[in-house]
Amino acid sequence: MANTLHETKEVLVGRAERQMREHFGDSELTTRQKLALTCRILFDGGHDSGLAGQITARGTEPGTYYTQRLGLGFDEITEDNLLLVDEDLTVQEGAGMPNPANRFHSWIYRARPDVNCVIHTHALHTAALAMLEVPLVVSQMDTTPLYDDCAFLKDWPGVPVGNEEGEIISAALGDKRAVLLAHHGQLVTGGTVEEACNLAILIERAARLQLLAMSAGTIQPLPPEQAREAHDWTSTDRRNQANFAYYARRALRNHPDCVREGTAL
Template sequence: MAPSATQPDVLPGIQLSTKPVDAMAAMAHRGKALPGIPKFASSAKKRQWQLEHMAGAFRVFAREGYAEGISGHISVRDPEFEDRFWINPLGVHFGMLKASDMICVNLDGDVVDGNMAGSINAAGFQIHSAVHRSRKDVHAICHTHSVHGRAWSAFAKPLDMINQDVCYFYKAHSVYSDYGGIANESSEGERIAESLGDGKAAILMNHGLLTVGETVDEAAFLFCLMERSCKIQLLTDRVELEKNIVSDEEAAYNFKMASTPETLFTEFQPHYQYEDYLCNGNFKK
């Protein structure tokens, strides 16, 4: 995952202190640092918090227009049982999902907790179980068939570092270009996980986008950012002018300062809080 926010290398023309850099503290000028990922006294409390944030992320995705039929899924690893994860039920619109709707399955595909009456997307299970199995550091995964993600995926190319925000994916996203149809077989999920490697995101050719994180908030923010980055890439590629690419040094600096699990969690909180405000916390039930 992302490196810790230690002092980055000095860039040309930039004077930096020799003191360690706290990425979270650096967000606020002369103010109190924003709170980061909370700690919990029990697995039960953390589980409920994760499910609430998972449902909130789905509501955000619904407003962003990422829903497409029965496709798309978010999963969160259970805080107590490493071999289990929670995922959304099949056939329920993102904008209707609540914390109590989520289904808990183990890595063998058995439903073990949560909404026992629901079923899950078979392709979704293959993708998410493969990534959870291969990446112990990943606690949340987002995948949908968003419009601009699908459009850019047709080119099977990584994103160019053409602005500050896309640098959050600098040398941390891959392209899966071995499209094998709907991922109903475990082998397709395993190949996607292998393509992701130790990165934060993958562009799945002819398919869509996939992002991961230590929290569902991190993975969800990265998904929203990657979808918008695909849109920006498509827009800029239409113009017959030379693009200015962020240098490797500057991109690495941006990545180190803004792409830690704590900062990416914090980046998602305004989206989550706005959704909470709009529906009066309905998704937390």
């Protein structure tokens, strides 16, 4: 006999959130391991563009963050070959040099204490949408974590290796979690590596959906109240952890070398 068929949506949502807190706990993966897995996840998800793009996460010491070594593709990143750099991009741990374009990450971390991971890539569909100089339009349920949470930088500042680009990009991002960079690509942020990884997957899917929809007709907007509800429902820590765990298991099947043997997911 069913006991919940007459309960309100508010009650059902509350119960589901409690159950997620009970069933999905914090990961035991290190930041290095999460970052290496994220590189492989995004490589498989169409974010590969040669050596372009950077994936970073704050280190334990203030003003430091982990990033990949210039010269390695996303599919070559492991927990052991990541670099730890400071805000001047001076290597603190590891061998090799970081991508000089990492400089604008330093600006974002300074401007946003809530951000612990930054992902910038030139994924195919986000890059194609960026060529049109139009903002990202979120009009489908799966991509609502980005609803009213993706800024737009219309004017391309050029190669992002100077402090000017750091100021421009961090200002364009503002208090949102993502920004579409015209003639460039996408950037997402997260309070955790898991959150940023999930948003990176979603922004590329959203761009692909938008291009497909634009080719077929006029995109219709989501009702704002329902869209905000969906944004909040799909943006919790537990959902981010569950989504990331799935992506990580899939990536590890394809790339068992990215973390040390015996790592538990």
